[in-house]
Amino acid sequence: MPEGRPILELQGITKSFGGVEALRGVDFALHPGEIHGLVGENGAGKSTLMKIIAGVHTEFSGRFLIDGQERHFRSARDAHAAGIAMVHQELSVAPDLTVAENVFLGNQPTNALGLVQWRRMAREAGEQLARFGIDVDPMSRLGDLPIGLQQLIEIARVLFSGARIVILDEPTSALSPPEVERLFATLRRLREEGTAIVFISHFIEDILRVSDTVTVFRNGRKVAETASAATTKGALIEAMIGRGGEALEHSYTDDLMLPRPSDSQVVLKVDQLSLARSLKDVSFEARAGEVLGIYGFMGCGQQELSRILFGKLKPDAGTLVVEGAPKTFASTAAARRAGVALVPESRRAMLFHQEPVYKNISISILDRISSLLLKPAQERDIAQRQVEQLQIRPPVVGLDLGMLSGGNQQKVALAKWLTYPPKLLVLCEPTRGMDVGAKNDVINIVRDLRARGLAIIVLSTEPETVLSLADRILVLKRGTLVREFKNEPVSKDRLLEAA
Amino acid sequence: MASSETAPAAGQRTRGLASFLRSQMRNIAPFLTLIFLSAFFAVASPSFATIDNLGNILTQVSVTGVIAVGLTFVILCAEIDLSIASIANVTGIAVAYFTLQESYVNIPNIPLPGVAAILLALLLCAALGLVNALGLTVIGIPSFIMTLAMMQIAAGISALLVRGQIAYKVPSLITTLGSGSIGGIPWIVIVAAIMLLAGHLVLTYTRFGRYVYMVGGNREAAEYSGLNVKLILGAVMIISAVCSGIGGMLGVAHFGSAQQNEFDTYLLDSIAAVVVGGTSLFGGRGGIGNTIVGLFVLGVLNNGLDHVNIDSFLKILIRGLILLAALIINVYAQRLREKAAE
Ligand SMILES: Nc1ncnc2c1ncn2[C@@H]1O[C@H](COP(=O)(O)OP(=O)(O)O)[C@@H](O)[C@H]1O
Numbered sequence: 001m002p003e004g005r006p007i008l009e010l011q012g013i014t015k016s017f018g019g020v021e022a023l024r025g026v027d028f029a030l031h032p033g034e035i036h037g038l039v040g041e042n043g044a045g046k047s048t049l050m051k052i053i054a055g056v057h058t059e060f061s062g063r064f065l066i067d068g069q070e071r072h073f074r075s076a077r078d079a080h081a082a083g084i085a086m087v088h089q090e091l092s093v094a095p096d097l098t099v100a101e102n103v104f105l106g107n108q109p110t111n112a113l114g115l116v117q118w119r120r121m122a123r124e125a126g127e128q129l130a131r132f133g134i135d136v137d138p139m140s141r142l143g144d145l146p147i148g149l150q151q152l153i154e155i156a157r158v159l160f161s162g163a164r165i166v167i168l169d170e171p172t173s174a175l176s177p178p179e180v181e182r183l184f185a186t187l188r189r190l191r192e193e194g195t196a197i198v199f200i201s202h203f204i205e206d207i208l209r210v211s212d213t214v215t216v217f218r219n220g221r222k223v224a225e226t227a228s229a230a231t232t233k234g235a236l237i238e239a240m241i242g243r244g245g246e247a248l249e250h251s252y253t254d255d256l257m258l259p260r261p262s263d264s265q266v267v268l269k270v271d272q273l274s275l276a277r278s279l280k281d282v283s284f285e286a287r288a289g290e291v292l293g294i295y296g297f298m299g300c301g302q303q304e305l306s307r308i309l310f311g312k313l314k315p316d317a318g319t320l321v322v323e324g325a326p327k328t329f330a331s332t333a334a335a336r337r338a339g340v341a342l343v344p345e346s347r348r349a350m351l352f353h354q355e356p357v358y359k360n361i362s363i364s365i366l367d368r369i370s371s372l373l374l375k376p377a378q379e380r381d382i383a384q385r386q387v388e389q390l391q392i393r394p395p396v397v398g399l400d401l402g403m404l405s406g407g408n409q410q411k412v413a414l415a416k417w418l419t420y421p422p423k424l425l426v427l428c429e430p431t432r433g434m435d436v437g438a439k440n441d442v443i444n445i446v447r448d449l450r451a452r453g454l455a456i457i458v459l460s461t462e463p464e465t466v467l468s469l470a471d472r473i474l475v476l477k478r479g480t481l482v483r484e485f486k487n488e489p490v491s492k493d494r495l496l497e498a499a
Numbered sequence: 500m501a502s503s504e505t506a507p508a509a510g511q512r513t514r515g516l517a518s519f520l521r522s523q524m525r526n527i528a529p530f531l532t533l534i535f536l537s538a539f540f541a542v543a544s545p546s547f548a549t550i551d552n553l554g555n556i557l558t559q560v561s562v563t564g565v566i567a568v569g570l571t572f573v574i575l576c577a578e579i580d581l582s583i584a585s586i587a588n589v590t591g592i593a594v595a596y597f598t599l600q601e602s603y604v605n606i607p608n609i610p611l612p613g614v615a616a617i618l619l620a621l622l623l624c625a626a627l628g629l630v631n632a633l634g635l636t637v638i639g640i641p642s643f644i645m646t647l648a649m650m651q652i653a654a655g656i657s658a659l660l661v662r663g664q665i666a667y668k669v670p671s672l673i674t675t676l677g678s679g680s681i682g683g684i685p686w687i688v689i690v691a692a693i694m695l696l697a698g699h700l701v702l703t704y705t706r707f708g709r710y711v712y713m714v715g716g717n718r719e720a721a722e723y724s725g726l727n728v729k730l731i732l733g734a735v736m737i738i739s740a741v742c743s744g745i746g747g748m749l750g751v752a753h754f755g756s757a758q759q760n761e762f763d764t765y766l767l768d769s770i771a772a773v774v775v776g777g778t779s780l781f782g783g784r785g786g787i788g789n790t791i792v793g794l795f796v797l798g799v800l801n802n803g804l805d806h807v808n809i810d811s812f813l814k815i816l817i818r819g820l821i822l823l824a825a826l827i828i829n830v831y832a833q834r835l836r837e838k839a840a841e
């Protein structure tokens with residue numbers, strides 16, 4: 001590990017959001033000319049610590065020293081003045097500005113009159129991006145570019161901002177392998193120049209390859225810090241998820257046996273599906289009475305895949321075959337008619353918060369219960385039955401959906417499709433953000449649907465979700481399927497290892 | 500959670516009346532405005548609160564009412580149609596264009612039987628609505644821009660048809676509906692009432708009406724529920740154009756002439772009627788009931804200002820201020836509702 005005086009030192013940092021302790025007594029030090037890798041499960045507190053460093057969270061307890069001097073930032077602007085720059089996990093670009101404006105966000109070159117020097121700005125932005133291997137017209141609107149490219153431009157902006165401390169929070173999820181290589185080359189060059197870099201990623205090989213030091217977070221605590229050369233992927237994964245340590249109900253750290261693949265009817269056949277930067281040659285089958293899990297990190301292409309299956313996105317290449325018939329869905333309505341149903345990861349995206357529960361449940365099946373005139377009594381009956389079956393609380397179908405808790409809203413999202421079950425049900429992150437009880441309810445519902453012969457696809461970035469539901473698991477990594485688990489033991493480590 | 504959670508319904512009940520009133524603000528505020536304005540003018544002018552004058556008000560808002568039916572559908576979907584007045588104008592001109600005019604009218608027109616003239620005029624406005632629909636849904640032009648272009652296109656067709664002249668004759672059916680009356684009640688009021696009623700029934704009791712509200716309430720959710728959102732948006736644009744066309748034909752008969760720019764004030768009036776009535780500009784909330792209240796607010800205001808002694812130039816400003824107040828309430832009501840739902 002690097003010697004000498006750290007450029008940044010945190011001691012005993014504790015931070016809570018309401019009742020949730022996101023960080024508990026964390027010590028962290030960063031040295032000039034060091035690339036410091038950070039790993040940990042979702043929710044371990046990595047982003048929170050970085051946001052404290054970058055002056056986004058200003059309320060916390062503990063000591064914060066820069067160059068040995070105690071500091072307290074009151075805003076991100078203070079952190080910036082102290083030479084700290086950060087690429088946030090959530091893309092924070094200005095989509096309506098040009099590429100050049102984004103690169104120079106906040107410090108555009110101006111002439112004596114204070115006017116922006118557009119030509120100079122465009123030229124310099126173009127040069128900077130070219131150094132980073134990005135070939136793009138600096139005057140194009142950023143929002144028109146693919147997400148991966150936007151992220152690259154954001155990274156380039158931060159890397160070339162001249163900051164002494166650069167923080168990259170999961171920057172590679174949407175990048176292609178050659179882009180990751182270019183990023184690493186640039187990081188190494190900056191390290192030579194004495195910049196201190198924090199690099200957060202779920203790709204543990206990447207962390208081991210590029211960083212000098214690795215710190216592992218679990219549940220708001222720092223549980224390990226070691227030189228990268230002295231550790232292995234397996235050891236890091238073990239430190240991340242812990243064995244027997246925190247008593248989680250199902251930690252899925254032990255092997256779980258997947259059943260023999262079913263030979264029932266193929267409901268969906270996907271062949272050589274490709275979509276711009278998101279998916280490449282994805283092929284698989286989903287069978288009746290089987291839950292197919294698709295696991296991968298954020299940005300691996302899951303979201304796009306689910307949208308293609310439901311006719312919301314059109315693939316650039318590849319075919320979908322539903323029960324033997326080739327399909328090109330012109331709209332979500334066409335997908336629904338073909339027997340495909342989707343529950344997206346965001347409840348906001350598929351529920352009507354200002355409408356009563358029964359209208360939320362009936363909307364997808366109205367054409368089955370009425371041709372011209374509505375039949376509200378029948379709608380309420382159907383909704384009432386679903387509410388009872390799924391134990392939605394409170395069991396009042398006339399209540400506005402917005403009055404329900406998140407877990408119950410998620411059940412309503414499922415209930416929409418259950419009265420006339422589809423042939424294929426696609427679930428994105430079906431248990432995200434739920435407490436144990438609601439999670440179990442959802443798991444039981446999915447098992448029940450499987451027993452009724454539906455083909456079910458569960459896409460998730462949480463290993464637990466996939467492990468708790470799937471009979472067969474595909475691993476999606478940067479847009480390609482890299483591994484299939486079937487009829488074999490699988491565990492959280494094995495999944496993480498594959499992704 | 501499934502079993503331990505307490506019902507939020509109980510909490511809702513205890514919050515009680517205040518919360519209910521807040522969530523209903525968009526329905527209550529226009530109604531209070533109407534009562535206040537009526538009371539004000541009744542006190543200010545003895546000629547205002549009479550049966551005769553009520554008839555006047557009804558007649559004055561009829562054409563706006565017919566146009567506003569379709570516009571209500573559009574605004575419920577969180578879209579806008581700025582071409583309504585132009586389409587009303589061109590449809591009114593078209594129906595005259597296909598009718599035999601007096602010899603002194605110097606327009607190279609094509610006289611046809613009345614039924615054919617009416618059908619062609621309806622076809623024209625439906626076709627213009629279809630262009631709006633395709634621009635919005637297939638090409639993806641925002642309705643604000645698309646219908647702005649259509650406003651100009653329809654005005655252009657009007658100009659080509661009448662070439663600066665004025666036509667007077669329309670088919671006798673239209674003449675009757677626009678300017679005749681039965682048992683002392685003007686036909687135009689009856690037609691407006693029927694169209695408003697029909698609009699209300701469609702929005703409230705049909706599957707299509709539900710789709711309109713759902714698409715307006717959360718378009719993304721509608722799409723993720725497997726609704727054909729584009730089809731619904733296209734349909735409301737066509738409905739709006741056809742309602743405008745009917746309003747235009749009746750208007751021409753009502754005014755007794757068909758000429759360029761005859762309907763210009765109806766764009767603002769129709770939008771005002773819908774919005775003042777409390778239909779949400781963000782879609783999904785409101786309806787024909789709101790539009791009717793909005794029509795009355797507008798009608799009482801326009802008519803009442805004629806009954807009190809007031810600078811006629813000031814009237815324009817007063818109308819603008821009332822519209823602004825309604826917009827503020829509209830946006831504010833939306834926020835209150837969203838808060839209540841959280
Ligand atoms: N703004 C916030 N408000 C409330 N809770 C938050 C907020 N940000 C993070 N958390 C919570 O703090 C914990 C740590 O989150 P985070 O730092 O984002 O984890 P990581 O980046 O390691 O995935 C989580 O339990 C998360 O739900």
Ligand SMILES: [Mg+2]
Pocket residue numbers: 043046047048089169
């Ligand atoms: Mg994070």
